[in-house]
Amino acid sequence: MSESFTKTLAAFAAAEIKPTELASKIACLSALDWLACGFAGRNEPVAHIIRRQALADGGHEHSCLFCGGLVPARAAALVNGTVSHALDYDDTHFAHIGHPSVAIFPAAFAIGEKNKCSLPDVLSAGLIGMEASIRVGLWLGRSHYQAGFHQTATAGAFGALIAAGRLLKFDATQYETGLGLAATRAAGLKAQFGTMGKPYNAGLAAATGVEVAELVALGFDAAEHALEGPLGFGATHDGEGNQEGALADLGRHWHVEQVSHKFHACCHGLHAALEAMRSLEMAEPEIARIDVATHPRWMTVCNQQEPTTGLGAKFSYRVVLAMQILGHDTARLESYGDDALFSAPKLTSLRDRIHVTADDALAETEARVSVLRRDGQRFEARHDLNQEQEYSQREERVLQKARALLGARRAEETWLFLKHDQELKGMVGRLMGG
């Protein structure tokens, strides 16, 4: 590997690329998931504030905002990145240690709308941008994340730049300049977790991509080695710099294929147990007792015993498992909206039959449930969020989530648009809730 990381990534982005069919399908599914998360997050307080600032600035009506309004592409990227990450319900790539779509799609759609690009081009730019952000995330590595940087924001900024560059038809040199310039604006701290600063980080990444790409298109220059040089972004931000690992099989293997989607509107630590329980298809009346085993780190995160509010329920194995078994859709935000549910006898009775223990033989993405039926029979299931799933299953689950967030009709309309339309015109704003 003689070429630099920057040059290799730039050459990848500038090439005629044929992604695998699966990677393209997953990117399209992530676009659906992203639109659903952004629409569902459009009335969060952080969404109102960030949108209000953009509308107060005004400007040319180039790109749509979730919940209405048209603003310049750079402003739209900031707003839509922030809004779509507001619920923390968007997709994840575990190796990249971040959420690819909330940094990439806001940039790709904003630039795509402004420049009247075709929908397939926007989705393709999104895919290349996501793949690039995952590769940069791998290059920065776990040391970068552990030091305190929010990969969604930092690696995301470089991916957003590449997505925007695709739509502006950059050549390899322009990508190199863009990666160099993005290195001086890319930022975002994990310290913001739990505040509006977290979704803002995603918006910053998207806005960096747009601002930097547009400047480079106008002839801006930047240091060539600002990403990877001795005083570059990696060196100054605790990057591991494992170039060989990060670039392995670039253009042949697509990390985008391993992007995973959240199917429950609650703490990620609960998802493996929910999936394991779901596979047993057990009805409430027959359940005598449920034992849940989970990785020890989750015991202090999401093992509230008897929460009485929806917010508490989102951090409680006992309550969300009971909800799921009783037929409440754990993917819907509204399912957590009525606090009365959490004191209802039917739910508390089942909840009290559920027991949670830690097992350090399990991975963080794993859980095991063991159900004792009233007839004395015992059933066990285990789930690992990292395990491969059939594409058809994934599509069905994301569609189900989209229906829960958008309603059946809007979900269907959004999916048909993403799969079949050629032009963006008019549709993006409509699907964003404008």
Place this chain on the structure above:
Amino acid sequence: MSESFTKTLAAFAAAEIKPTELASKIACLSALDWLACGFAGRNEPVAHIIRRQALADGGHEHSCLFCGGLVPARAAALVNGTVSHALDYDDTHFAHIGHPSVAIFPAAFAIGEKNKCSLPDVLSAGLIGMEASIRVGLWLGRSHYQAGFHQTATAGAFGALIAAGRLLKFDATQYETGLGLAATRAAGLKAQFGTMGKPYNAGLAAATGVEVAELVALGFDAAEHALEGPLGFGATHDGEGNQEGALADLGRHWHVEQVSHKFHACCHGLHAALEAMRSLEMAEPEIARIDVATHPRWMTVCNQQEPTTGLGAKFSYRVVLAMQILGHDTARLESYGDDALFSAPKLTSLRDRIHVTADDALAETEARVSVLRRDGQRFEARHDLNQEQEYSQREERVLQKARALLGARRAEETWLFLKHDQELKGMVGRLMGG
């Protein structure tokens, strides 16, 4: 010192503050210097590009741009920060390791114009913002700069936030939130030196200040400890965290008093020698030989022997000293504009009588010149850029520079405006060249 750095800085910014008369005068002088540098930089290529992007986005006509155009405050801060740092001719604070005014004044003027603040309030906000940025710069320390971060951009962002907050009448809690949120957007790498990325860093700082202040005014929240916590900006960006040193005499001593201005439009390494030579008031015909002693680090930076272009001259002791002695105004950009000068016999003859050597007993800010007159007499002078100067001398020199950059009439008009006017209305755009 029991309070945190953030809380102490926020309380300082929120208090009724009475700066020293000298600090206020220096801030006003820096505003003049900043307007002169921005005006002089308005036609640099980087200025055209960054302004073109802002005008293409459009938006409400709240704040003026150097060389014309009115855009939203956030966009104006990015443009004017970038333009005013384009020539690298703006002020410096050596302990802060950065250029205070190019990060602070673009934010203060943009927010001030948008919110119809008075001129004295804008200048006062600029002063508090500059002082805060220097304090943050001291807190981040030399380790931060050595690691690769551009203090003008990073510390500058926090100062810009505080300047903007003053004009939006923040209380202490809002400053704390603002410092926390700015911590996730503040960025800028030294790797950009020598490219358009360097002035862009100053623009980023100013834009961060405006964007974050406006979001906080609208009710945005952020992590309280994102500046100084264990995963905060300081910890993640190689900050020294010398809180006691950084906050010493806060509100009593004003570091702004030590801001220094550049009086020659050439490499900073040449300035001490130019000042030393200037003090001897020597005419060309009587000079037999000049010996210049300088700190060793400058020998590879600005000791070109026989440059034949203006750009080369800016990095040549022999040539700029000869220019000054022959009466060319080294403060004017145009003095370096005609390459013919550098091959003219009068200049090359004097140049060849000048000899430069390194002396590691000298500080980086010091130089010594020794002149042998044709009559055999020897005259010596030494200058240290850090040595205190009378305010009246400083004012005269900055005015002289402003006249060189703006022309006598515009310089006079700008200075009268800054010293006496109460309202911004109409004047800022006019003085920026609009």
